[in-house]
Amino acid sequence: MSSTLVAGAPAIGAEPAARAPTDWRTDAMRGRIRRRYAAERRFRLLGLAAVTLSCGFLLVLLASMLSSGLGGFQRTDVRLSIDFPALNLPVTRGQLRGSGADLALAGAGLQGAVGRAAVQAFGEGGDRYIADRAWLTVRDAVLADPGLLTRRTAIDVPASSGIDAAARGAGRADDEAVVARLEGLRLLSTAINWDFFTRADATDPGAVGIWGALKGSLLTMAVTLLVAFPVGVLSAIYLEEYAGRNRWTDLIEVSINNLAAVPSIIFGLLGLAVFLNTLHLPRSAPLVGGLTLALMIMPVIVIAGRNAIKAVPPSIRDAAFGIGASRIQVVFHHVLPLALPGILTGTIIGMARALGETAPLLMIGMRAFIASPPGGLADPATVLPVQIFLWSDEVSRGFVEKTSAAIIVLLAFLLAMNAAAIYLRNKFETRW
Amino acid sequence: MNPLALLFLVLGLGLIAWLSARARAIALDRGGAQLHSRPRQHATYVALWTVVPALIFAAIWAALSPSLVTASVLADPAAAVLPAGGFERDSILAEARSLALGRGYGAFYDESEALAPVFAQAQSFYRWIGAGIVVLLAVAGAAYALSRITPLFRARAQVERGVMLALLVASLIAILTTLGIFLSLVFESARFFAIVPVTDFLFGTTWSPQVISQRDPGASLGAVPLFWGTFFIGAVIAMIVAIPLGLMSAVYLTQYAHPRVRRWVKPCLEILAGVPTVVYGYFAALTVGPAIRQIAVALGMPYASSESALSAGLVMGVMIIPFVSSMADDSIAAVPTAMRDGSLAMGATTNETIRRVLLPAALPGVVAGILLAVSRAIGETMIVVMAASGAATITLNPFESATTVTKQIVDLLTGEAEFDSAKTLAAFALGLTLFVITFLLNIVALRVVKRYREAYE
Known part of the structure; x- marks a missing residue:
């Protein structure tokens, strides 16, 4: 402390002005202390309230998704009794063996036959109680046991969306009446809707699945990882180990830090202008989506990578240099392996961000109605968050459950990725 | 082949x-x-x-x-x-x-x-x-x-030169991306401004891209209502939610909370930050919007919209809470312990220490964090796409509908127009505006954070 700092104050050692000591026991002083402590308590409660409120939001969000989404994993089945001999399907036992069996059954008019069986079982209009794809369940049952064709049997088939909604108490009045009648006959049951995990988008909420979107997401993520990880790690190494401090590296650094904070939709505009309109890459393809997201999360990987590389102590580098390693060898044989857990943690967090991203993918056209899972990187595809967005726009009530169910799947993936990142950090984190 | x-x-x-x-x-x-x-x-x-x-x-x-x-x-x-x-x-x-x-x-x-x-x-x-x-x-x-x-x-030296080159090229990609963003936005915007005068776009108060007249396309492409909506939702309503809650959470967690509580609550806030925006958007549209509409009706606004500015802003604020709280957390942690201890030793209570010593000392960092949070809020897309309306109005009433720049970009580009029309090019002009504003906010904030960090090191 130089003396200029206290120029206006009396010099140290000077005689302080005489002052009567404070009497802390007067009422005024006691009141003042009481008020200060009360303010302290209020402030503390305010802080607690803020924390509780923030966590409360999370709980409300999760609870509302769970409560409306769990139903999406279930479906309502109707027990349909079918008298196969009476239906008189033109298939021979020989056709049911071998690979063409499903085609043979389809060709024999099984779909219509199942509809007729439903009319027979439930009366006029009974074919509307079962889903359009109910005959597929029957087909699979017959394929599993061809002996069914010779007798009368009962099979649980998926109910139509109207009946399904009514069974959950959200249907139209006439459907509710049907449900009441079927329930009286003990024909309704609920089952886990495995189709939800194996099918793609559809117009009927009962028939939709998330596999199409999930596969699109996986393909997109693969492209993102393949592009962003090497580029991000290499540029982190360059900036941390090689770059001198000059204007050029400052420019790189500013643009990386800024890119990390650019709104994601801007990256979508970039993808639209560069990848689609200039390079003419296929629209709606996981390839373009992956490239766009890679540009978006690359700064995240670079920043995490730089921090991880910075944390490796100089003694490691010095020791390697000391035994004659070249610069590249020091970095690739010693620094990089030690920094890898940190880099991977950052990468997983970046990938989790990319997995939940929607807006840039809307810009490059990944919002199309895709009824079959994409076959390759250049096929039209959609991704999980975009599928959620598309379903949330649907008017039909059945989609509310499906949207929430898809959200649960997305959140489960994100949670797993973040858990992996935390596990990696705890397991491999070294304190030097 | x-x-x-x-x-x-x-x-x-x-x-x-x-x-x-x-x-x-x-x-x-x-x-x-x-x-x-x-x-x-x-x-x-x-x-x-x-x-x-x-x-x-x-x-x-x-x-x-x-x-x-x-x-x-x-x-x-x-x-x-x-x-x-x-x-x-x-x-x-x-x-x-x-x-x-x-x-x-x-x-x-x-x-x-x-x-x-x-x-x-x-x-x-x-x-x-x-x-x-x-x-x-x-x-x-x-x-x-x-x-x-x-x-x-000397094969090794040659190979290492090649690797060096690869490293340099990789680090240039960041610059190329920035440049690519800037050039593509400027290029498309220039085509837009050849059709619509800049002044019409920046200062016009009517936004109705559904009907663009051929003779005077600028008359229906004035972006002021969008700027206002973006500012109102992202910088006002969302911040009214996020700043107090985020700041108080950070203060409580760093100064008051038991380490065990902290260990449980911090990940909880991080999860809040990790929830995809499309989930927030769905929540806003499905749950918050209708609830706010009912409140508005109860308050005597029978024609209130369920796509109000308030519902989008509220949910956006919740999304921003962890962001503000972690930035505030960092800046409070960066204040030297000696300042806190000195204040407590003088007899100040914890709350007086926080309000009179810690927060003023951490203020530059906190302000920078808030700037970054604002930049993030105005660039946020999915919440407003799903929960805000498309009607561009200039209003101070949070129960009325407002629209934002990002929402309009999505609406303009996902319609069925050919690419060269004034309508789709307008999206790029909006994108350029958004980019420039967030860029300035980020640069200022990052600079403040950097200088502030150096001050205490």
Whole structure:
């Protein structure tokens, strides 16, 4: 402390002005202390309230998704009794063996036959109680046991969306009446809707699945990882180990830090202008989506990578240099392996961000109605968050459950990725 | 030859080159010569010469060949049937291209069906030429590099130079991305501003892109209502939620909470930050919007919209809480302990210490964090796309609907308009505005954070 700092104050050692000591026991002083402590308590409660409120939001969000989404994993089945001999399907036992069996059954008019069986079982209009794809369940049952064709049997088939909604108490009045009648006959049951995990988008909420979107997401993520990880790690190494401090590296650094904070939709505009309109890459393809997201999360990987590389102590580098390693060898044989857990943690967090991203993918056209899972990187595809967005726009009530169910799947993936990142950090984190 | 097969062919050649170069270097080594570099380094040198030039050429060829193909198709007599120019000509060509690739499902124009075989022929011609040159380059590179393997050749230094180059190129991609964003936005915006005057766009108060008059397109493309909506939702309503809650959470967690509580609550806030925005948007549209509408109706606004500014802003605020709280957390932690201890030793209560000492000392960091939070809020897209309305109004009433820049970008670009219309170009002008504003906010905030960190170090 130089003396200029206290120029206006009396010099140290000077005689302080005489002052009567404070009497802390007067009422005024006691009141003042009481008020200060009360303010302290209020402030503390305010802080607690803020924390509780923030966590409360999370709980409300999760609870509302769970409560409306769990139903999406279930479906309502109707027990349909079918008298196969009476239906008189033109298939021979020989056709049911071998690979063409499903085609043979389809060709024999099984779909219509199942509809007729439903009319027979439930009366006029009974074919509307079962889903359009109910005959597929029957087909699979017959394929599993061809002996069914010779007798009368009962099979649980998926109910139509109207009946399904009514069974959950959200249907139209006439459907509710049907449900009441079927329930009286003990024909309704609920089952886990495995189709939800194996099918793609559809117009009927009962028939939709998330596999199409999930596969699109996986393909997109693969492209993102393949592009962003090497580029991000290499540029982190360059900036941390090689770059001198000059204007050029400052420019790189500013643009990386800024890119990390650019709104994601801007990256979508970039993808639209560069990848689609200039390079003419296929629209709606996981390839373009992956490239766009890679540009978006690359700064995240670079920043995490730089921090991880910075944390490796100089003694490691010095020791390697000391035994004659070249610069590249020091970095690739010693620094990089030690920094890898940190880099991977950052990468997983970046990938989790990319997995939940929607807006840039809307810009490059990944919002199309895709009824079959994409076959390759250049096929039209959609991704999980975009599928959620598309379903949330649907008017039909059945989609509310499906949207929430898809959200649960997305959140489960994100949670797993973040858990992996935390596990990696705890397991491999070294304190030097 | 399809690109993937070509890639594998080149990689296979690279592997062969690697193996033969290593065998050669080992033979030299066994022969008693003193090698400068290890056999593996010689091998890598040769493999790089085999693969890299060939792949670079393949990439350039992939970018060039479409225009060569189009040129040769146009030179073909079959192209004489094409209309002279304009939109129809382009779409016939595009259709013929997709037919030739086997992507199309039937043709809309008869001409394109005639052109498709010509296209396919030209395409396979140029593809084979490209593949031939690529393989030639790979072999030539391998031969050149193999001829350089001598005991004194410094293969290691050469390989390391190559790696350095790769590192430099990787770090340039960040600059290229920034440049790419800026140039593509500026380029498309320039085309927009050739149609609509800048002043009309920046200062016009009517936004109705559904009907754009041909004579005066600027009259319905005034972006002021969007700017106001963005500011109102992102910088006012969201911040009214996020700043107090985020700041108080950070203060409580750093100053009051038991370590065990902290260990549980912090991840909880981090999860809040990790929830995808589309989930927030769905929550806002499904739950918050209708609830706020009911409140508005109860307050005497019978025609309140369920797509109010308040519902989008509230949910956005919740999304921003962890962001504000972690920035505040960092800046409070950066204040030297001596300042806090000094204040407590003078008899101040914890809350007085926080309010009079810690927060003022941490203020630059907190303000920078809030700026970053604002930048994030105004760039947020999915919540407003799903929960805010498309009606552009300038209003102070949070129960009324407002729209934002990001929402309009999505609406403009996902409609069914051809690409060159004023409508789609307007999206890029909006994007440029958004980019410039967030860029300025980020630069200022990052600078403040950096300077502040240096001040206490």
